[in-house]
Amino acid sequence: MKRYLFFSSCLALVMMFVSCSKDIYSYKDYDEAAYTYTTSNDLKDIKRISKSYEKIVTDKGAKKKNKFDETRIPPGACIDYAYLKLQQQDTNSAYSFLEKEVSLYPESRTYVENLKKKLGL
């Protein structure tokens, strides 16, 4: 009995100190997507990369139980997604995601404005 109590208390202590640390952002497949973009520029790869970015930036990748939290969108992801949409000739969604980036991270305003001028948006 004493042994059982001892081990159970140890387990409880361990469970107390083990905390499920959450990262600030949810990147998912960001690394592989960005790396594939650096290595190849085919349209097929761009579509695949945009799909993986879509999961990060929109609620398509989120589970039904968990609500999509926009604060967990990492900085620069919306701009990357907009850039990919421009390469697929979807300017409307690109513009909307650029504005979303500015709303989430105001320090990106100067960069986004220069990018819009450069890309003709």
Added chain:
Amino acid sequence: MRKILVVFLCLSFVLFSCSSNKKAAEATPNAPISTEQAPKTEKQIAKEKAEATKSRQKQKEKELQQRRKAQQKEQERLTKEAEAKKKAAEKEAKKTKKEQDDLIKNAEKTEKERIKEERRKEKEALINADKAEKEAIIQQENAEREAIKEAERLEKERIKAEKEAAKAEKEALKAEENALKQIEKSSVDSEATPVAEKKELSTMEQILAMMDENPRDKNKDAKKEKTNKSTSTSSTDKAIESSTISRGEEEQVVSISEKEKKQMMKDASKGEDSKIKKVYRKVVPERFERETTYPKLYKENPKSILVLYPWNRSQYDKADEMLFVAASKELTYKGYYVLPVLPMLDEYRKDTTKLSSHYTKLTDLRQYKEKYGVDAVLFVTIYRFEKPWWTTNITAVAHYNLISTSTLDTLFSRQADFNYDSQMPPRDNTKDKLVEDEKEAQYLGIMEQMQRYVFLDMPVGPHHKKYASDQKKKSSQRREQKYKVTVKPS
């Protein structure tokens, strides 16, 4: 020869024909001898004709045989002549070959001799050149030695002259002192000429001021002691003159004796740790607070960072791309806003001299601030990223420098030596993988882990929960920001 053969054949034919007629005449011995011959029958005529034809055929055959024999003889003779000709031609050919070989040998001999002579001449030339160089070097060294000796002699003469000048100045000062004393005595004795004394004093004061201001004058201590003598009655020993700190507003150390040097070294070493403490600190390095290790970063407080494309000096071509992605991701986890990867990468590819850690200069950082609105820029150079074939370890060495765009100060600097004891991960058979190469996927993961260790003790940014509350957090990184990490997967 042909004519002889033809004549021979004709004669033989003639003889043969004659003999055949005789034979034909002799062949009919039993013929009746009568003046009136009996009439011949047809059979007899045919027989005669057949016999004649036979005889002619025999003659012809004989002639043919004779002709063949003659032809054979002629052919044998011709063959013999041809063989003789061949032998003669072979002999001639052999002779010519011998002659040609002899010519070739002679030519080779001459070439060899020529080459030998050329080499001998080259060697002689090289030897002569070496001798000349050595002689020139020796002459140069001698000239240098002489120049050095002359310079030393000139310096000695200059020092002597300076000493003599110093002596002369001392004597002049003594004379001036005596003059001053006399002036003082005369002023005490007679008060009638205060104006002239004042003038003299003013002139003397001016002279003293000029000598004090003269930078070439080396006897400043003597003059200061003179002024101090007028105010105080200090001693004038030589030991004190050489090693004292002059009083007054200006403090200047002229020279220090050896005893004082040793004493100063002892006093300085009193503050250091003992040997035991030093060994302990090697094993357990001292922990410092973040605000002491990164004071400039807390002062500047950057919010946005631009990661420049790394300068890849390793043997792995894709290390720069991997690090570019991983470093930008890790800095976002630290709470900073990092400019996006994809458009910056395309901008870099248009002109590789811009937005690269290799070619950007500090003067370009102000432009980046105006153009991109960033507060700091990260320079990265990759020195090593490899996996030797004889180990399972992956080593990565890189240098990081975070520089402010406003003040151009280094806010964060790190020399990372990362060693990862890797094991090949299990095969991932999922479809639609973005990175299909398993090796590249493994390296990408290792690069991410490396960045996590590099930026482990970096102060957090504004998007982090612990922003502005991590100054007192201690870290075991050394003040030099140089460390080596070996990681093994659990």
